[in-house]
Amino acid sequence: DQQVKQNSPSLSVQEGRISILNCDYTNSMFDYFLWYKKYPAEGPTFLISISSIKDKNEDGRFTVFLNKSAKHLSLHIVPSQPGDSAVYFCAASEVGNAGNMLTFGGGTRLMVKP
Amino acid sequence: DAGVIQSPRHEVTEMGQEVTLRCKPISGHDYLFWYRQTMMRGLELLIYFNNNVPIDDSGMPEDRFSAKMPNASFSTLKIQPSEPRDSAVYFCASSLVGGEQFFGPGTRLTVL
Numbered sequence: 001d002q003q004v005k006q007n008s009p010s011l012s013v014q015e016g017r018i019s020i021l022n023c024d025y026t027n028s029m030f031d032y033f034l035w036y037k038k039y040p041a042e043g044p045t046f047l048i049s050i051s052s053i054k055d056k057n058e059d060g061r062f063t064v065f066l067n068k069s070a071k072h073l074s075l076h077i078v079p080s081q082p083g084d085s086a087v088y089f090c091a092a093s094e095v096g097n098a099g100n101m102l103t104f105g106g107g108t109r110l111m112v113k114p
Numbered sequence: 115d116a117g118v119i120q121s122p123r124h125e126v127t128e129m130g131q132e133v134t135l136r137c138k139p140i141s142g143h144d145y146l147f148w149y150r151q152t153m154m155r156g157l158e159l160l161i162y163f164n165n166n167v168p169i170d171d172s173g174m175p176e177d178r179f180s181a182k183m184p185n186a187s188f189s190t191l192k193i194q195p196s197e198p199r200d201s202a203v204y205f206c207a208s209s210l211v212g213g214e215q216f217f218g219p220g221t222r223l224t225v226l
Contacts, residue, residue, distance in 0.1 A: 034214065043118070043205050043217030044157070089157060100145055100209065101170060106156040 006105035019077040023090030030092040038087045080112045118218035132194040139208030149205040
């Protein structure tokens with residue numbers, strides 16, 4: 001059973017618009033969440049994270065929102081740029097793991113059209 | 115730092131052969147992780163080490179898979195004997211305690 005789910009396998013957005021990538025989780029013990037970005041033929045790279053004590057974390061064009069009651073998080077990219085086209089993975093770790101043991105979602109492929 | 119280094123980048127082998135994947139973590143990192151990415155199962159954790167000691171290998175699919183970390187700067191993932199269903203991209207990652215994981219470029223394994 002997948003504990004971290006990204007239900008949209010792909011998303012297409014126009015350059016300059018907002019991209020919203022969603023992630024749902026089922027494990028109540030998860031308390032730290034991360035987003036990774038992956039380009040073809042490269043390993044995933046860390047993008048942004050959020051602890052369960054917060055509901056929002058912002059870093060430049062990237063903002064992650066966490067709704068603990070709904071067990072849902074989302075990544076907002078504003079404005080979207082063609083260079084943001086990649087696969088985005090949501091990941092989570094449990095209390096006590098200090099972010100070290102991650103469970104990944106299946107990924108969402110984002111395509112930003114010029 | 116050069117980042118996490120993996121070799122080989124591509125490996126094509128025949129069913130039944132032994133395959134060894136190699137990883138050099140970022141210097142100073144305490145944790146090392148091996149992941150496998152497939153279309154069906156996504157990115158799944160196979161095993162991770164802390165200070166060269168295996169901590170959790172519950173993700174290792176079966177006894178054909180083994181991993182070692184003889185020192186802080188080197189780890190191997192071995193598959194013996196390999197099967198076509200082992201075809202995937204294998205990633206190594208390293209991190210400091212509580213820190214983000216840095217991934218290597220991956221090894222694309224094809225078992226014919």
